[in-house]
Amino acid sequence: MLFVGIDLAAEARRTGVAVVREDGALSLEQVDVGGSDDDLVAAIEAADRTGVDVPLGWPAPFVDLVSAHAAGTLSAPASTESGWRRNLAMRTTDREVHRRTGITPLSISTDRIAYPALRWAGLEARLRDRGFDVTRDGSGMVFEVYPAAALRCWSLTHRGYKGAKNAAGRSALVAELVKMTPWLDWNGYRELCARDDDALDAVIAALVTREAFLGSCEPPSDENREVARQEGWIWLPSGRRPTPPTMR
Template identity: 45%
Template sequence: MLTVGVDLAAEPAKTAVAWIDWSPEGASVRRLALGADDTLILEALREAEKAGIDCPFGWPEPFVAFVTAHQAGDVADPHEFAGRDGRRRLALRTTDIFTHDRTDLMPLSVAADRIGHTAMRCAGLLAQLARDGQSVDRSGAGAVAEVYPAASLKRWGLPSRGYKRARNVDSLRESVDVLLTAAPWLSLGEYDDLCRRSDDAFDAVIAAMTARAVSRGLVEPLPEEHASVARSEGWIALPATSIDALHG
């Protein structure tokens, strides 16, 4: 089985893609690329049996409705979204709140943070994938699933914070060591050093591993009451087992 992980950024320079081959003997990183443009990402997504993308797949439904009404000059109650609680309803998706409740980690707001630039790029990639005939379901039921590497790491009992940015490269190296200790069946091969130098590359590997969890049904089930909104806003796949279950 081949899974792909994409640590998406607004521009190719900070975008990483990982390909992981899975077999009864173990899992090995076949390829790990930094500076990935749309052509390379789509090539990888088409090849994968399941892919995970670290980026919001959609925007909060209340935010979309609010902007649409504002554009038409038809916001019924200007006070409805006033204050912190009101803005929170606009800024956060259902899956963001669900993820926070279960992991104590809060994803970036696609409506009120710079991650929105990345989500615009992601929307274009998903649209092209659908035009190519791939099954695209923002809830994760299709060819791709939305993932959140920090949440995956935390669910697997691994360090999930403090390894981002160049100043934390020592923590990144430690995170790689902890991952390989927890998953001795995983081989980074020639890309071991790249994972220790680039948190983007490391997150792409975690995204590909999370895609494996999704493909095997080893993630939190999507609550029925959130199924409809998940197909619109996107849904973060949260691992529900130990990391060993990926290879078992």
């Protein structure tokens, strides 16, 4: 089986793509940074499942607000204090991630994460036109993943590993991951992941995708299933470490 992880940026040059192959053993088949739209579509089409590190949808109340505002039919709120704005900024899954991990995901409504999310919206439409099930709740071929929160679930370093200034922290995190996954063949890509956080996040995304496929992540509850189909759902590992191949 092939599990693909994508660390999606607004531009191709910062987009990481990792492919994990499972055929009795587990190995990194490919890790690249610089994924174009065509590269990503091809990788997703070849994969059994793909995990994308980007919000797959906008908060339902925010979508309603923008539509009503555009039509000039927005009802005046009793107050525009922070509670009202927070409901527009955060998705149901964002609040659940915060509840479980203490980490607050970037807001697709109010932060720069919207730029890669816009790119994903275009890719989602392209994949849907090609007949792929890209349902945002993870019931199709794509899972939404969040590497930092997954690392937190695995009790690994989840902050201070991004960018050139955190090279030492990133190398230490790679060493932690190697120790936790002695059954994973890094196939020569360990140094790339230590140098480039986009490559590393893509690898983590692929590992979390495998966990979600194996049933080792938390799905949306029945109560949240409908809203997850619109907003997306971040799949967080439920186990304390990634699942070895022999434990399937």
